[in-house]
Amino acid sequence: MRHTISVLVENKFGVLARISGLFSGRGFNIESLSVAPTLDLTTSRMTIITRGDDAIIEQVTKQLNKLIDVIKVIDFSDEDFIERGIVLVKVNSEPNNRAEILRMTEIFRGKVVDVSTKTYTIEVTGAEAKVSAFVEMIKPLGIIEIARSGKIAMSRGKKTLG
Amino acid sequence: MEYTGAEIFVKSLLKQGADLIFGYPGGVVLPIYDELFKTPKLRHILVRHEQGAVHMADGFARANGKPGVALVTSGPGATNTVTGIATANMDSIPIVVFTGQVPTGLIGNDAFQEADIIGITRPCVKHSYLVRDVKDLASTIAEAFYIATTGRPGPVVVDLPKDVLLAKTKFEYPETVELRSYRPTTSANKRQIDKLAAALEEAKRPVLYVGGGMILTNAAAELKKLAHTIQAPVTMTLMGLGSFPSLDDLCLGMLGMHGTYRANMAVTHTDLIVALGARFDDRVTGKLDEFAPNAKVAHVDVDPTAISKNVPTHIPVVGDLKDAMKKLNAVIAESKVDWKTKHKPWLAQIDEWKHANKLEYVKKTNVIKPQFVVEEIDRVTGGDAIFTTEVGQNQMWAAQYLTLKRPRTFLTSGGLGTMGYGFPAAIGAQAAFPDKVVIDIAGDGSIQMNIQELGTAVQQRLPVIVVILNNGFLGMVRQWQQLFHGNRYAYTCMESQPDFVKLAEAYGALGIRATKPEEVGPALEKAIAARRPTIIDFVVDREENVYPMVPAGSPLNKMLLA
Ligand SMILES: Cc1ncc(C[n+]2csc(CCOP(=O)(O)OP(=O)(O)O)c2C)c(N)n1
Numbered sequence: 001m002r003h004t005i006s007v008l009v010e011n012k013f014g015v016l017a018r019i020s021g022l023f024s025g026r027g028f029n030i031e032s033l034s035v036a037p038t039l040d041l042t043t044s045r046m047t048i049i050t051r052g053d054d055a056i057i058e059q060v061t062k063q064l065n066k067l068i069d070v071i072k073v074i075d076f077s078d079e080d081f082i083e084r085g086i087v088l089v090k091v092n093s094e095p096n097n098r099a100e101i102l103r104m105t106e107i108f109r110g111k112v113v114d115v116s117t118k119t120y121t122i123e124v125t126g127a128e129a130k131v132s133a134f135v136e137m138i139k140p141l142g143i144i145e146i147a148r149s150g151k152i153a154m155s156r157g158k159k160t161l162g
Numbered sequence: 163m164e165y166t167g168a169e170i171f172v173k174s175l176l177k178q179g180a181d182l183i184f185g186y187p188g189g190v191v192l193p194i195y196d197e198l199f200k201t202p203k204l205r206h207i208l209v210r211h212e213q214g215a216v217h218m219a220d221g222f223a224r225a226n227g228k229p230g231v232a233l234v235t236s237g238p239g240a241t242n243t244v245t246g247i248a249t250a251n252m253d254s255i256p257i258v259v260f261t262g263q264v265p266t267g268l269i270g271n272d273a274f275q276e277a278d279i280i281g282i283t284r285p286c287v288k289h290s291y292l293v294r295d296v297k298d299l300a301s302t303i304a305e306a307f308y309i310a311t312t313g314r315p316g317p318v319v320v321d322l323p324k325d326v327l328l329a330k331t332k333f334e335y336p337e338t339v340e341l342r343s344y345r346p347t348t349s350a351n352k353r354q355i356d357k358l359a360a361a362l363e364e365a366k367r368p369v370l371y372v373g374g375g376m377i378l379t380n381a382a383a384e385l386k387k388l389a390h391t392i393q394a395p396v397t398m399t400l401m402g403l404g405s406f407p408s409l410d411d412l413c414l415g416m417l418g419m420h421g422t423y424r425a426n427m428a429v430t431h432t433d434l435i436v437a438l439g440a441r442f443d444d445r446v447t448g449k450l451d452e453f454a455p456n457a458k459v460a461h462v463d464v465d466p467t468a469i470s471k472n473v474p475t476h477i478p479v480v481g482d483l484k485d486a487m488k489k490l491n492a493v494i495a496e497s498k499v500d501w502k503t504k505h506k507p508w509l510a511q512i513d514e515w516k517h518a519n520k521l522e523y524v525k526k527t528n529v530i531k532p533q534f535v536v537e538e539i540d541r542v543t544g545g546d547a548i549f550t551t552e553v554g555q556n557q558m559w560a561a562q563y564l565t566l567k568r569p570r571t572f573l574t575s576g577g578l579g580t581m582g583y584g585f586p587a588a589i590g591a592q593a594a595f596p597d598k599v600v601i602d603i604a605g606d607g608s609i610q611m612n613i614q615e616l617g618t619a620v621q622q623r624l625p626v627i628v629v630i631l632n633n634g635f636l637g638m639v640r641q642w643q644q645l646f647h648g649n650r651y652a653y654t655c656m657e658s659q660p661d662f663v664k665l666a667e668a669y670g671a672l673g674i675r676a677t678k679p680e681e682v683g684p685a686l687e688k689a690i691a692a693r694r695p696t697i698i699d700f701v702v703d704r705e706e707n708v709y710p711m712v713p714a715g716s717p718l719n720k721m722l723l724a
């Protein structure tokens with residue numbers, strides 16, 4: 001099963017290497033990873049998407065917790081949470097497909113963030129399924145380049161990570 | 163007043179109560195060596211190879227429970243420590259390894275003798291630090307020792323750039339260390355302890371399965387109390403040996419690949435296996451699906467990742483083992499169970515197994531059997547010595563035939579299986595206990611991996627005795643070739659061997675050779691009486707095998723017995 005795990009870490013030298021090394025060294029799968037400092041600049045928050053059966057995910061979270069620089073780990077799979085990702089898509093804009101590109105962008109509540117004579121660049125944010133659906137819809141129109149972020153996640157309601 | 167980083171290093175170690183360093187100098191750590199020159203209180207043992215320094219620090223730590231310290235220079239000095247660090251990591255041994263580093267401004271420039279030792283050792287340390295500012299030095303050293311010695315212990319690397327050693331600041335050593343991201347669970351949950359006690363009350367065929375954690379937490383007395391009170395048999399892993407007396411009636415000996423018949427049978431038939439500071443290593447469990455097939459599993463460990471990693475656990479207890487043992491003993495003391503009666507049939511069954519297949523070998527009068535050498539070591543020392551081993555057949559015979567009485571008397575590389583560990587570890591143990599008899603039970607292959615440390619032993623007058631069970635083979639590998647590869651002895655025979663007696667003499671040590679069984683005892687007595695570094699070359703039966711043996715991937719009850 002696919003799991004979304006958020007990790008609060010000390011914002012120290014080499015901490016990212018420790019986390020990614022843990023995944024590669026123990027053969028855990030890592031689908032995406034995003035990192036940025038939190039409000040408190042001494043900590044960073046990572047969101048990791050990984051896959052595995054219950055026993056593996058139990059090991060993943062325990063092993064993460066065991067790293068000295070890890071402050072807290074949350075596996076969101078058992079709870080209701082908000083997830084967001086972002087994609088930038090550069091598409092060929094021909095006179096005959098411009099309207100379709102704009103229509104798709106509107107349906108997905110995206111934004112055109114850059115325009116040239118031959119290209120449109122569109123930004124879409126949202127849950128992963130939405131971002132993926134947008135990419136699928138726009139594909140036939142001719143994607144030139146795509147940049148997609150790792151996912152970030154947060155619990156609903158009062159609960160927090162840090 | 164302001165001090166240089168090098169001065170702060172020395173002051174911090176003294177504050178920490180670490181008064182012995184195993185080290186090897188080089189360019190970037192010269193400022194530290196200059197301070198050591200002025201600080202005789204902080205003793206330094208000059209090794210011959212940095213791997214030796216780390217194994218010595220490790221042997222020192224295993225023998226006396228205090229963290230070991232190694233100090234090396236940057237680049238090759240640092241990379242030479244890797245095997246030692248990985249060895250300590252696998253066996254959860256508290257050591258702190260200080261490596262020199264090129265000045266911070268040159269890091270990443272492929273500077274002379276630069277190596278990214280933090281990167282290289284990342285997967286095999288408990289934690290590591292690159293100190294970039296002299297202001298962080300004292301607190302980093304305090305954290306390093308704290309992390310190395312608490313929770314599940316392990317090696318910590320501290321990388322020290324040369325400019326940090328030269329820069330100046332005030333010296334303030336933290337009295338205590340608090341880390342928001344590291345708070346090992348030390349107190350065992352009482353409800354889980356109650357569950358474990360209840361399971362013991364119910365079980366008909368319990369086994370206490372004890373690992374290195376019992377030694378690390380100094381809980382042998384609590385183990386004895388528990389086992390005797392509940393009349394439960396105790397089996398130990400290689401790392402657990404010494405935590406329960408070999409000659410106790412309840413002792414099953416070691417389990418696993420080269421475990422005793424009765425230990426492996428007991429584990430196969432138990433209905434409750436209580437893992438105490440052990441981690442269900444594959445050399446212990448054999449084929450995992452058939453390991454303890456009828457058993458409920460209880461597991462006490464300070465490291466949550468060890469629990470349910472290999473074997474699903476019914477009763478997990480996270481916490482310091484000694485704390486857990488004390489609490490368990492307290493609960494058991496209230497129990498109304500008549501343990502002796504309850505376990506009588508089980509202990510009778512075990513006794514039957516004990517007599518069915520004992521540890522045995524064919525005694526000969528014309529050739530020395532390696533097992534006989536270990537038995538003689540046991541007899542001559544009365545078990546009153548610290549033993550280390552190398553890796554291979556020598557290690558397994560030592561594990562099988564020594565009768566250990568106390569923890570911290572059997573030091574061996576269990577997790578990594580590092581040939582070349584035993585001799586430097588013995589030097590480290592001897593440095594911790596100069597008056598004890600320290601014996602490295604070695605193979606002819608392994609001893610050549612760190613033989614250079616003879617120079618260290620002689621220089622320091624550390625009377626370590628190396629007993630080589632010289633079979634002229636990389637014996638354990640040869641055994642596998644014989645049993646599983648159609649007798650094809652590919653590259654396991656060292657046709658050219660040094661004359662170990664002359665080699666010892668060349669280093670200024672004592673060299674003894676024995677080729678006949680009747681020479682074994684006298685050779686050992688002579689070595690022990692000499693009180694100087696000694697190598698005894700026992701020329702043993704070349705193709706002797708270690709039995710019992712559970713072939714890799716087989717269940718524990720499918721042992722080859724001869
Ligand atoms: C550093 C290292 N290299 C290789 C091995 C693989 N290995 C395990 S046992 C063994 C043979 C050891 O030979 P020796 O020291 O003579 O001991 P014996 O088995 O003959 O008692 C080897 C090569 C190892 N454990 N460690």
Ligand SMILES: [Mg+2]
Pocket residue numbers: 605606607631632633634635636637
């Ligand atoms: Mg050999």
